[in-house]
Amino acid sequence: MSEHRFILQPYRGVGSRHTCPVCHKKRCFSRYIDTEKQFTFPDDVGRCDHEQSCGYHLTPKEYFERNPQDKPKHSDWSARRATPTEPPNPASYIAAETVAQTLHGYDRNNLFLFLKSKFGSDDAERMMREYCVGTSKHWPGACVFWQTDINGRVRTGKVMLYDAGSGKRVKEPFNHVSWAHSLMKLPGYNLRQCFFGEHLLPMNRGKPVALVESEKTALIASWYLPEYVWLATGGKSGCLNADALRVLRGRQVILYPDLGATKQWRQKLPLMKSLGIEATIFNFMDDVADDTDKSAGYDIADYLLQIEPDQAVLQSMIRKYPMLQKFIDDLQLELVSVERYDPTTETLLSTSNNLNNEK
Structure with a gap:
């Protein structure tokens, strides 16, 4: 034996x-x-x-x-255990000074350049800083997604390279993914991953949480649907374990799995319930996706990006103020342009040119 x-x-x-x-x-x-x-x-x-x-x-x-x-x-x-069970080793952390040194140089960061092309420079930089995304020198154009836990401590950073034009990961001639703690060769480093974006939970206690797989998806979805706190698991399995999920105790959580991962994520619902998490799963994409989308493993960001930003802002306002839709219908108004929506003041700037009356 x-x-x-x-x-x-x-x-x-x-x-x-x-x-x-x-x-x-x-x-x-x-x-x-x-x-x-x-x-x-x-x-x-x-x-x-x-x-x-x-x-x-x-x-x-x-x-x-x-x-x-x-x-x-x-x-x-x-x-059959050789030794008694020992308590898990505490997590290791990366110095805040190291992280701060990466939070610039966005003009040479391919992910930033892609977000800028979709949402403008100001919103792209806001998202990068809010989610603590840095610029890495490991590959020209690479970014680093810092995993900052609920207490503001950095567990690690995932270094990835995207194409600035398409926003897709660069996979040729190899898959450009690495880890900050490995690249830094920190001795005895004990990695205990947390959700990407977890540090946003304390300042958004009243918002429901949305879980996605990809860090890039969390950024994009946060622009289109700011009424949620968007977190990324970092992979199909990622942080969907009891150790990482405990930070969501008492929260309302919606899971947005990539196409093809719904069954695996649904299996996590009993665990989440046992931890005091009110979780549901969004499977609409599996119901409506065609074979091409499924084979490509689309996620919610791929569909959100098909919505014009101006239309997305209007729909966000309608969700908050349902009577706005009746006003638009009654006056037969047509959206022309939205220069910028400020979610903190809930106002549209330059409102006089936003809607064109067809009458």
């Missing part, structure tokens, strides 16, 4: 190696298996072979610490 019940899946050809849930590189991820074939781990429990550039490793021990309800209750579970 093996000394360890849970082991990394032995190599049995390319079919036994999978895509890493963090760096998204193919055929480099080894999953943990139960030698007694009584328990199946989620797909993100395993180790990435790219220890320097990625370093992702979620062990069975860490998984059961975060999800105690899944812990096997067999009598031999405790007997």
Whole structure:
């Protein structure tokens, strides 16, 4: 009998190696298996072979610490452990000074340039600073999504490269994803990820929370639908575990999974309920998406970007002031342009030119 019940899946050809849930590189991820074939781990429990550039490793021990309800209750579970369970090591943090040094140089940041082309320079910079997105020198044009927790401490930063024109991730000749703590070669670093945008929760206590997979999607959706606090899990599995989800206790949460991930995210609803989170899932996209959208793995940002910004501002105002729609209908008004909507004062600037009366 093996000394360890849970082991990394032995190599049995390319079919036994999978895509890493963090760096998204193919055929480099080894999953943990139960030698007694009584328990199946989620797909993100395993180790990435790219220890320097990625370093992702979620062990069975860490998984059961975060999800105690899944812990096997067999009598031999405790007997086969070599040592007593130790409390999890505290998270490591990156200095605020290091983060601050990246919050500039947006003119050479491809993600900023894309957001600027869609929403204008002022709103693009506001979103970057609000969500604590920096500029990285690791690749020309790269950005860094700093993961700042609810207490304002930075857990890590995901370094990514986007195309400034399309806003899509650059995947050729390789998938440009790395981690700040790995690039900085910080010794003994203990990574415990948190939601991207988590630091916005304390200042938005009255707003419901919307969860998406991609950091870029959280930024874009926050512009179109500012009545939510938009957070990103950082991947299909990402922060959907008990350890990370506890910051959402007592909040209303809507899950917006990417196309193809709805079933996996729906399985997290019982866990969220057990943590005191009132969660629902938005599956409208799965119902209306065509095969092309599904194969591309579209998310809500891909659909929101199809809405003209002026129209999005008007719809936001109508949601807040429903009588505005009746006013527009009765007077047969047509939207011409919206120069800027200020959500803090709830006013449109240059309102005299915003609506054109067709009568």
